[in-house]
Amino acid sequence: MNYAKQLFVFAALAVTLGYFLLSGSYAQEAAAPAEATKLEAPAAAPGAPPAEAKKDDPAAKPAQFTQGLVEQIGGAKVAMDTMWTLIAGMLVFFMNLGFASVESGLCRAKNTVTILAKNFVVFAAASIAFLVLGWGLMFGDGNPFFATQGLWFVGGADNSPAMGDAYKGVYSSINWTGVPLWTKFFFQLVFAGTAATIVSGAVAERIKFGSFYIFSFLMVGIIYPVVGHWIWGGGWAAKLGMFDFAGSTVVHSVGGWAALAGAIALGPRIGKYSKDGKVQPLPGHSMALATLGVFVLWFGWFGFNPGSTMAADAGAIGRIAVATNTAAAAATIAASVTAWLLLGKPDLSMILNGGLAGLVAITAPCAFVSIQSSLIIGLIAGFLVVVSVLFFDKIKVDDPVGAISVHLVCGVFGTLAVGLFAQAEFTPNTTGNGLFFGGGAGLLMAQLAGIVGVGIFVFIVSTIFWQIIKATIGIRVSAEEEIEGLDIGEHGNTAYPDFVSVATRGSSVMGSSAMAEAAGAVHARELSKGTV
Amino acid sequence: MKMVEAIVKPFKLEEVKEALTKAGIQGMTVEEVKGFGRQKGHTELYRGAEYSVDFLPKVKIQILVSDESAAKVVQIITDSAKTGKIGDGKIFVTPVEEVIRIRTGEKGEDAI
Numbered sequence: 136m137n138y139a140k141q142l143f144v145f146a147a148l149a150v151t152l153g154y155f156l157l158s159g160s161y162a163q164e165a166a167a168p169a170e171a172t173k174l175e176a177p178a179a180a181p182g183a184p185p186a187e188a189k190k191d192d193p194a195a196k197p198a199q200f201t202q203g204l205v206e207q208i209g210g211a212k213v214a215m216d217t218m219w220t221l222i223a224g225m226l227v228f229f230m231n232l233g234f235a236s237v238e239s240g241l242c243r244a245k246n247t248v249t250i251l252a253k254n255f256v257v258f259a260a261a262s263i264a265f266l267v268l269g270w271g272l273m274f275g276d277g278n279p280f281f282a283t284q285g286l287w288f289v290g291g292a293d294n295s296p297a298m299g300d301a302y303k304g305v306y307s308s309i310n311w312t313g314v315p316l317w318t319k320f321f322f323q324l325v326f327a328g329t330a331a332t333i334v335s336g337a338v339a340e341r342i343k344f345g346s347f348y349i350f351s352f353l354m355v356g357i358i359y360p361v362v363g364h365w366i367w368g369g370g371w372a373a374k375l376g377m378f379d380f381a382g383s384t385v386v387h388s389v390g391g392w393a394a395l396a397g398a399i400a401l402g403p404r405i406g407k408y409s410k411d412g413k414v415q416p417l418p419g420h421s422m423a424l425a426t427l428g429v430f431v432l433w434f435g436w437f438g439f440n441p442g443s444t445m446a447a448d449a450g451a452i453g454r455i456a457v458a459t460n461t462a463a464a465a466a467t468i469a470a471s472v473t474a475w476l477l478l479g480k481p482d483l484s485m486i487l488n489g490g491l492a493g494l495v496a497i498t499a500p501c502a503f504v505s506i507q508s509s510l511i512i513g514l515i516a517g518f519l520v521v522v523s524v525l526f527f528d529k530i531k532v533d534d535p536v537g538a539i540s541v542h543l544v545c546g547v548f549g550t551l552a553v554g555l556f557a558q559a560e561f562t563p564n565t566t567g568n569g570l571f572f573g574g575g576a577g578l579l580m581a582q583l584a585g586i587v588g589v590g591i592f593v594f595i596v597s598t599i600f601w602q603i604i605k606a607t608i609g610i611r612v613s614a615e616e617e618i619e620g621l622d623i624g625e626h627g628n629t630a631y632p633d634f635v636s637v638a639t640r641g642s643s644v645m646g647s648s649a650m651a652e653a654a655g656a657v658h659a660r661e662l663s664k665g666t667v
Numbered sequence: 668m669k670m671v672e673a674i675v676k677p678f679k680l681e682e683v684k685e686a687l688t689k690a691g692i693q694g695m696t697v698e699e700v701k702g703f704g705r706q707k708g709h710t711e712l713y714r715g716a717e718y719s720v721d722f723l724p725k726v727k728i729q730i731l732v733s734d735e736s737a738a739k740v741v742q743i744i745t746d747s748a749k750t751g752k753i754g755d756g757k758i759f760v761t762p763v764e765e766v767i768r769i770r771t772g773e774k775g776e777d778a779i
Contacts, residue, residue, distance in 0.1 A: 406678075618678055623720065627711040 213296045215447040217314045220322050223442020227325040230435030231258045234332045236428030237491075238339055239630075241419035241484060241536045245620025246340045247630035253335040253344065257351045261328035264356035269327055270320055273360035274306045279371035281361050289320055308369035312445035322445060326386050327355045327363075329439075333390025336538035338397040338610075340404050340417075341617050344625045346610040353600050354393055362389050362589050376578065377585035378557070378566045381443035383499030383549035384585060389593050391543025395532065396597035401611050403533030405618060414528045417535070422483055429487045433463055436494045440501045451502060451562070458501045459494065462513030466493020469517025477521060485521050488537040492520035495542055496549035500556055503566045508556040515552075516545045550586050554579025668763040668776065669737040673728045674702065674756040675748040680726045686747035687730065692740065693779075696729040706754040725756060731766055731779055 235254035239247045261269075270289050275282030285291020285305035293304035295316040302310035309319055331354045335347060365372040366385050379385050406415055419425060440459040441452040470489020474482045496516035497509050504512070523540035527533075534540065557569035557578060568574030604610050611617075616624035623629060675683060680697065687695065701722035708721040732740050741758055749755055768778040 623711060628713060629720075 212447075213313055213315075216296075216312070216445065217318050219447040219452070220312075220314050220318050220442060220445045223438035224318075224322040224325050226435045226438025227322075227329065227442065228258075228435075230325075230329060230432050230439070231255075231332060233428045233431030233435055234329075234336070236424045236431060237487070238336045238428070238536050240421040240423070240425030240428060241336075242339050243417060243620070244420040244631055245622055247420070248622035248628045249344055249625045250335070250339055251630070252626060253339075253342075253347050254332055256348055257332045257335055258328045260348060260351040261331045261355040262324060264352045264354075265324045265327045265360075266320075268356045269360040270323060271360075272357070273323070273363040273368045274309045274319075275368070276305045276307055277364070277368075279365070279374065281364050281370075282368060289316065295319065308364075308367065308373075314445060319445070322442065323363075326382055326439075327359050330359050330382075330386045330390040330393075331355050333387065333538055333542045334394045334397055336536035337394035337534045338401055339535045340621065341401055341611050342397070343608070343610055343612055344621075346604045346608060349604055349608075350393075350397070350600060354597075358393060358593055358596055358600075359385075359389055362593060365588070366585060372581075372585040372588065375584055376581040377550075378503065378553050378578070378582070379499045379550060379585070380502040380553075380562075381440045381498045383495060383546045384589055386546075387495045387498060387542040388546030388550065388586070388589060391539055391541075391546055392590055392593035393597040394534070394538050395543060396594050397601055397610075398532050398534055398539065400598065400601040400605060403531060404535070405614060407533045408528075408531050419484065425484065425487055429490055432491060433494060436463070436498075439494075440498060444502070454506070454561070455501045458504060458506055458509035459497055461506055462493040462497035462501075462509045462516065463490050464493070465510045465513030466490060466496065466517030466520070469493075469514040470521050471517075473518045473521040477525070484537070485524065488520050488524065488541050489517040491541045492516040492545040495545040496552060498546075499549040500553045502562045503553055503557040503569075504561065505556075505558060508552075508558075512549065512552045512556065516548060519548055520545055547586055547590075550582050551579065554582040668766060668779065669732055669734060670761045670763045671730045671732055671737060671740050671744070671758060672761070673730075673744045673748065673758045674700065674725050675728065675744070676750065676754060676756060677724055677726045679748045679750070680728070683728060683744055683747045686743050687740070690739070690743050692730060692732070694730070698727045698729075700725050700727045704754070704757065723754065731763060733776055733779060 231254060235251050238254060239250040242250055267288060268286060271284075271286035271291065272282050275285040275291055277283035285293070291305035293306055293316045294302060295304070295306075295310070296313045297303065298310055298313045304310070306316070306319075309323075312319065331351045334350065334354065338347065360368075363385050364370045366377060366379050367373070377384075404417060407417060409415055436459055437456050441455040444451050444455070467486060467490040470492065471481045471486050473489075474480070474485040478485070493513035493516045496512050496519075500512060501509065520537065520540045523544045524534075524537050527539055532539070553566060553569065554576070555569045555571050557566035557574065558572050559567045559574070566574075566578055568578075570576055570579050601610060612621055612624060673683070677699075684695070702725055703721055703723055706723065708719055708723055710717050710719050712718075728744070730740060737760055741760065744758055765774065766778045767774050
């Protein structure tokens with residue numbers, strides 16, 4: 136083989152390799168089957184001495200295109216993909232701090248310990264539940280509703296990072312990403328943890344710690360993985376053509392439905408709704424903590440969305456990060472304006488919820504829409520969340536931190552937004568065009584089907600679980616404990632032992648007869664304790 | 668003129684305030700305090716070490732009233748702050764020598 140021919144072969148291979156390095160993988164759903172990245176150098180090239188190398192030209196060194204070199208380059212791709220996916224996953228893990236801070240900041244000081252505790256243990260519970268069963272139930276091969284293979288302890292056969300046709304194992308639904316198995320697991324785990332921690336906000340200030348602990352295991356062991364299987368695990372929703380890039384439905388609305396079920400099962404906090412139906416404010420004790428939390432969540436979302444490529448896809452991850460940021464920013468502004476107009480002043484807690492609303496809403500569409508679309512999506516979400524908070528109070532569903540409005544309402548909207556704003560050019564062979572870009576209503580219908588199916592399943596199963604826990608160990612603390620604050624009652628700790636900030640709001644609307652009833656229900660020990 | 672000081676349970680503050688303003692009282696001062704009477708606190712554990720939670724959070728309301736209104740105000744506070752359970756609090760009535768409104772310089776009952 137002469138030198139020119141070798142050069143041509145090298146150039147052709149370089150171009151091919153460049154394509155594989157730069158194109159990356161698409162979305163968290165089963166996209167078009169990814170081609171195996173295993174390349175083979177042509178048989179003639181390796182080791183063949185350059186017959187016509189000019190003896191007196193030291194620069195004319197021919198390329199040695201060996202199998203080893205190919206594998207090195209391929210391995211570098213896997214390494215980059217793995218690094219990115221893991222780092223993004225760590226950002227999402229960090230969001231648990233964001234949730235802990237937002238929730239405790241927006242609740243009263245006397246409940247700080249219990250809220251922090253809930254947010255801390257929920258990730259621990261999620262980690263174990265997802266390891267033991269969640270991963271398997273979600274990504275294992277099985278039927279359209281749940282997995283039946285590789286269920287326990289991520290133990291199924293698997294030859295990741297092999298992709299597509301080269302993949303041999305029982306987690307086929309996630310074989311589109313070329314990272315090793317534990318990297319996939321870690322990344323998916325932090326998402327499961329996010330769904331579980333959403334619930335803690337809506338049930339805050341009156342839920343028993345143990346009940347929440349138990350529900351978290353059920354949430355991440357059963358509810359979340361089943362839904363995840365439908366949409367990301369190759370189940371019926373995926374087959375219908377529903378797309379949810381990073382989880383507006385899978386994570387956020389699942390958390391939102393479970394949170395709604397919990398808030399309804401628990402009932403409102405004492406003093407939240409007066410007898411004549413007026414809504415009483417129970418202001419949070421630290422807007423600083425709340426704001427810190429939202430900043431941390433916004434930061435973590437840069438792992439949540441761009442990380443969902445599960446590949447160091449240079450073309451996509453920057454664009455997705457900007458789409459994420461644009462939606463958050465637009466939603467913040469929209470929420471500020473909406474609060475200003477509807478309530479007279481720009482309520483910081485509403486503005487914070489606004490930022491989060493934009494982030495939740497862009498989570499499903501972020502890989503499929505233009506930056507301009509993400510701006511519009513954010514604007515709508517920011518408006519939606521403010522009116523939603525007011526709505527849930529109107530129907531007497533007490534949500535101390537707006538979790539249902541942020542995650543459920545905007546999660547549903549974000550999922551629908553895929554059907555409206557998707558453009559085929561951004562992530563080829565996935566969504567096609569949405570309604571606003573000439574794709575018709577097909578995608579929108581698939582999104583709607585998924586939303587409805589998920590909503591019915593999660594709300595009903597969550598309600599069943601809450602009711603079972605309620606009937607066995609109870610889910611709500613006593614009125615005495617709720618008034619005193621859950622920190623002492625549930626944990627024996629105070630968050631601010633030196634100068635306890637007392638809550639003077641709430642409870643006063645109970646009236647003496649209700650107090651007598653509550654007193655009657657009190658354990659003798661509580662009475663002699665006289666802690667109130 | 669009398670100073671009526673009431674130490675009540677924190678969550679009762681709103682109710683007491685509502686009752687007083689409804690009866691025509693136009694001002695009051697509120698402080699966060701901690702205290703105990705015969706109620707005492709209870710013991711808790713922190714990292715295995717026992718500690719007593721003796722001082723319980725309360726709220727102190729101070730209202731300046733005319734001599735004639737003192738008894739009525741005491742009754743209003745008692746009715747609205749009572750829960751019937753231990754730790755409801757106490758009311759102290761003390762005589763006041765002088766009161767001045769800073770903005771106008773009014774003194775005595777005009778300044779209430």
